[in-house]
Amino acid sequence: MFPVTSRRHFSFSLYMLRSSSPHNHVLYSSSFLPSFVSSKSSSTKDNLETSSPPMAACIDTCRTGKPQISPRNSSRSHDDESGFRYMNYYRSGYPDRSPINVTQTRTLHTRPLLEDLDRDAEIDDVWAKIRQEAKSDIEREPIVSGYYQASIVSQRSLEAALANTLSVKLSNLNLPSNTLFDLFTGVLEEHPEIVESVKQDLLAVKERDPACISYVHCFLHFKGFLACQAHRIAHELWTQNRKILALLIQNRVSEAFAVDFHPGAKIGTGILLDHATAIVIGETAVVGNNVSILHNVTLGGTGKQCGDRHPKIGDGVLIGAGTCILGNITIGEGAKIGAGSVVLKDVPPRTTAVGNPARLLGGKDNPKKHDKIPGLTMDQTSHISEWSDYVI
Structure with a gap:
C-alpha cells in the first residue's frame, strides 16, 4: 500500500x-x-x-x-x-x-420538488444511499463509527438493518434484542411488500419534512418512521392471528416511542408522522397512501361500542397537530384538517375542516375546494385568512 x-x-x-x-x-x-x-x-x-x-x-x-x-x-x-x-x-x-x-x-437551500424526482430510481437506491450517507457521516464524525457500523454498514440488507434497529430500540431486560431481531427478520423477509412500504415512507419523510437532513438520519432517529415500520410488522402478525406477539409489539412501541397504533389498524404507504409523539390510532382505523399526520393526533372511537368504530382517512390527507377525529367517519381524499380540530362528521374530498367542532371552509353547502394535495404540500396555514377574522 x-x-x-x-x-x-x-x-x-x-x-x-x-x-x-x-x-x-x-x-x-x-x-x-x-x-x-x-x-x-x-x-x-x-x-x-x-x-x-x-x-x-x-x-x-x-x-x-x-x-x-x-x-x-x-x-x-x-x-x-x-x-x-x-x-x-x-x-x-x-x-x-x-x-x-x-x-x-x-x-x-431549496428542497427538490416531488415532480423533479424519478421515484422508481429513488426507491431502488434507498438502501445504497443509506449506506453511502452512513459512511460519509462516519468520516465527518468518527465518534458515531461504532453505532453506524453496527446499525448500517455491517448489515447485509435494508430488512436486516431495520430489524436490527427496531430490535435494539424495543428490547428490554425481559425481551432480548436477539429474540426480536429473529421475529422481525422473519416477517420482513417473507413479506417484501412491507419493505417496499418502508422505502416509500423513507422518501415521504425526506421529501416533506425539512428537518430531515438525510435518509440515514430518518432511518435511525425518527421515531415516527420507526413506529410506523414496527406497526407494519405487528399488523402482519395480527392478520396471521398471532395476536399475542402483535400486541406485545404495540405495547413496546407505545413505551419506547410514545406512539400507539393498534395492530389491527390498516396503514397505507408514503406515510409521514411528523414528530409523532402522542399519536393514537384505533383498531378499525384505515389510513390511505401519502398521508401526513402531525403530533398529538387521535383517530379514535366515540365510546365503548364494538365493531367498525374508527375513522377512515383517504389518500393525500393532511391532519394538523392536536386533532381528534372520532367515530366511523370518512375523511375524503386530499382533505385538510386544521390543527386542534375535533371532527365528528364526514369531511368531503379536497376540502378544509377547522375548529371545535370542525366546520368546512366555505360552508357546508358550498365548501371551498383546493387543487393541491395537502398530504404532500404540508400547507397548514393558507386557509386562515379566509376562515376567520384572526389578527395580531
Missing part, C-alpha cells in the same frame, strides 16, 4: 480524469491506472476503494453522482448559475453499475 499522500494524489487524478471524460458514466479500466496499481491483485484494488477515507469519498461521489446539500459541496464550480445540476445516477452495489439516465436540478 502506498503512502497516504500518494493515495490522495491518485484519488484526485481519478476524479479529474472522470470529469474531463466526454462520457462521464464510463467506468475506469485498468488501462487508465498507473502500472504500479494495475499490476495489483483484484483484492488489492478492493482495498484501495475502502481503506482510505479520502479516496473513498472521491470515488463514491464520482460513481454515484448523488446530490449532497452540504457545506463541502458548496465550493464546487457549476455552469448553471441557478443551481446545481447532477447527472448520471448509478445504482450503488449493483455489479454492472448501469447508469440511470436521470437529470436533476437542485438549487442551494
Whole structure:
C-alpha cells in the first residue's frame, strides 16, 4: 500500500480524469491506472476503494453522482448559475453499475420538488444511499463509527438493518434484542411488500419534512418512521392471528416511542408522522397512501361500542397537530384538517375542516375546494385568512 499522500494524489487524478471524460458514466479500466496499481491483485484494488477515507469519498461521489446539500459541496464550480445540476445516477452495489439516465436540478437551500424526482430510481437506491450517507457521516464524525457500523454498514440488507434497529430500540431486560431481531427478520423477509412500504415512507419523510437532513438520519432517529415500520410488522402478525406477539409489539412501541397504533389498524404507504409523539390510532382505523399526520393526533372511537368504530382517512390527507377525529367517519381524499380540530362528521374530498367542532371552509353547502394535495404540500396555514377574522 502506498503512502497516504500518494493515495490522495491518485484519488484526485481519478476524479479529474472522470470529469474531463466526454462520457462521464464510463467506468475506469485498468488501462487508465498507473502500472504500479494495475499490476495489483483484484483484492488489492478492493482495498484501495475502502481503506482510505479520502479516496473513498472521491470515488463514491464520482460513481454515484448523488446530490449532497452540504457545506463541502458548496465550493464546487457549476455552469448553471441557478443551481446545481447532477447527472448520471448509478445504482450503488449493483455489479454492472448501469447508469440511470436521470437529470436533476437542485438549487442551494431549496428542497427538490416531488415532480423533479424519478421515484422508481429513488426507491431502488434507498438502501445504497443509506449506506453511502452512513459512511460519509462516519468520516465527518468518527465518534458515531461504532453505532453506524453496527446499525448500517455491517448489515447485509435494508430488512436486516431495520430489524436490527427496531430490535435494539424495543428490547428490554425481559425481551432480548436477539429474540426480536429473529421475529422481525422473519416477517420482513417473507413479506417484501412491507419493505417496499418502508422505502416509500423513507422518501415521504425526506421529501416533506425539512428537518430531515438525510435518509440515514430518518432511518435511525425518527421515531415516527420507526413506529410506523414496527406497526407494519405487528399488523402482519395480527392478520396471521398471532395476536399475542402483535400486541406485545404495540405495547413496546407505545413505551419506547410514545406512539400507539393498534395492530389491527390498516396503514397505507408514503406515510409521514411528523414528530409523532402522542399519536393514537384505533383498531378499525384505515389510513390511505401519502398521508401526513402531525403530533398529538387521535383517530379514535366515540365510546365503548364494538365493531367498525374508527375513522377512515383517504389518500393525500393532511391532519394538523392536536386533532381528534372520532367515530366511523370518512375523511375524503386530499382533505385538510386544521390543527386542534375535533371532527365528528364526514369531511368531503379536497376540502378544509377547522375548529371545535370542525366546520368546512366555505360552508357546508358550498365548501371551498383546493387543487393541491395537502398530504404532500404540508400547507397548514393558507386557509386562515379566509376562515376567520384572526389578527395580531
